[in-house]
Amino acid sequence: MTLDRVDSIKMDYVDPANSLNMPEMADMTFAMDFLIRVKEGVRNTATALTETVSPDARALLRTQLHQSIALHQEITDLMVRKKWFHPYDLREQYQLDQLSAENTVEIGKLKLFPDDTRRKSMFDRTPDEHIGGNMA
Amino acid sequence: MVYAMHETLEVHEMAAFKTVCITKSKTMHALVSDPALKAILQQDVEISTRQLQELGAILAKATQ
Numbered sequence: 001m002t003l004d005r006v007d008s009i010k011m012d013y014v015d016p017a018n019s020l021n022m023p024e025m026a027d028m029t030f031a032m033d034f035l036i037r038v039k040e041g042v043r044n045t046a047t048a049l050t051e052t053v054s055p056d057a058r059a060l061l062r063t064q065l066h067q068s069i070a071l072h073q074e075i076t077d078l079m080v081r082k083k084w085f086h087p088y089d090l091r092e093q094y095q096l097d098q099l100s101a102e103n104t105v106e107i108g109k110l111k112l113f114p115d116d117t118r119r120k121s122m123f124d125r126t127p128d129e130h131i132g133g134n135m136a
Numbered sequence: 137m138v139y140a141m142h143e144t145l146e147v148h149e150m151a152a153f154k155t156v157c158i159t160k161s162k163t164m165h166a167l168v169s170d171p172a173l174k175a176i177l178q179q180d181v182e183i184s185t186r187q188l189q190e191l192g193a194i195l196a197k198a199t200q
Binding site for chain 1: 187
């Protein structure tokens with residue numbers, strides 16, 4: 001492929017023009033990721049609590065469960081306020097999900113790390129040689 | 137043994153999950169631009185660190 005200067009500029013996906021609204025979209029994704037993690041945390045703690053009998057372990061897990069639920073409420077409220085999350089408007093939520101799915105597919109197509117940056121076999125020894133890491 | 141085996145395993149699992157969560161929240165904190173979201177992530181790191189220490193205390197007692 002011949003690299004045309006104009007083309008390479010036009011094709012440049014790190015061009016700020018292509019990053020319009022990117023911080024907001026990234027924040028939305030981070031918030032969603034956080035929501036999923038907090039939600040899983042609440043469920044994990046609740047499950048652990050139902051499997052526990054020792055009073056001190058139960059007390060600790062119950063406190064942590066309450067803290068996790070409070071955190072979940074906080075992130076949900078923020079996402080609803082920011083209009084990143086529409087629990088009452090299914091149509092809106094669907095369109096938003098569709099949009100982020102499309103964006104994610106587009107990001108997946110990008111060649112984000114064009115050059116081979118591996119440094120393997122450039123050194124004559126490895127830092128984990130003493131535990132046999134070079135034989136792995 | 138202060139705790140039953142399955143309790144220890146359950147707490148161990150919680151600790152492993154919390155570790156991943158702290159790492160992730162801490163990393164994401166640097167990438168987020170919204171101040172409110174940043175504040176919540178920071179809060180999560182602090183709370184989860186404390187919770188992990190509490191779980192660690194139980195695990196230390198259990199493995200004594």
